Amino acid sequence: MITKLGVASVYVHDYDEAKAFFVDKLGFEVRHDVELDDGFRWLTVGPPAQPTFQFALTVPGPPMHDDETATMLRTLMAKGVLSGGAWNTDDCAKTYAEYSARGVEFLQEPTTRPYGVEAVFRDVSGNWYSLNEVNETAFDQEAMSQAFGDAGTG
CATH class of the missing domain: 3.10.180.10 (2,3-Dihydroxybiphenyl 1,2-Dioxygenase, domain 1)
Incomplete structure (x- = not known):
């Protein structure tokens, strides 16, 4: 049985710009900011009042997305x-x-x-x-x- 949501994600244009927005403007805390062996950056933030929740900031592209999918996601973000x-x-x-x-x-x-x-x-x-x-x-x-x-x- 599922007991709670632990991680949710949102697509962003730039990791560092998004990190600054969530930390500096919204007051979130960085949970994780690591680069994995395949080049994927695992960047999560969350509100201080909810320390076990992670909001993953994800830039569309490899290794998660092919070029066509990344382009589609960036188009939707731009809209x-x-x-x-x-x-x-x-x-x-x-x-x-x-x-x-x-x-x-x-x-x-x-x-x-x-x-x-x-x-x-x-x-x-x-x-x-x-x-x-x-x-x-x-x-x-x-x-x-x-x-x-x-x-x-x-």
């Missing part, structure tokens, strides 16, 4: 259509203000939603993320079904 997921915060407005002051590009200011308060930001590679301050009904299926009109349930 800004890839999402790296949703990050939780205890105070969305405060985190928004802190990150904005550090130069993080926000696509949406904090907005009240049925599940809490949400802002949306982009990383230096064009990936977008939701920043959520979840409320007490965020994980209540019935409340979310009512809020969103039963769409997508069943």
Whole structure:
């Protein structure tokens, strides 16, 4: 049985640029930064409050991807259509203000939603993320079904 998510990944243009963004702008910690024998760089970061979680920053290309696949992934990144997921915060407005002051590009200011308060930001590679301050009904299926009109349930 799966017990939790340990590693998630996102594609980035440049390892060092992405590392600087996540560490300097978002306040993440480096978990691992090593180059393997085959030339693959294993670079993971994570929020200090979640020390066992690793967010892998991966540049498309060998040895993981052939040239065609790497080109496709870079095209999708350039379009800004890839999402790296949703990050939780205890105070969305405060985190928004802190990150904005550090130069993080926000696509949406904090907005009240049925599940809490949400802002949306982009990383230096064009990936977008939701920043959520979840409320007490965020994980209540019935409340979310009512809020969103039963769409997508069943």
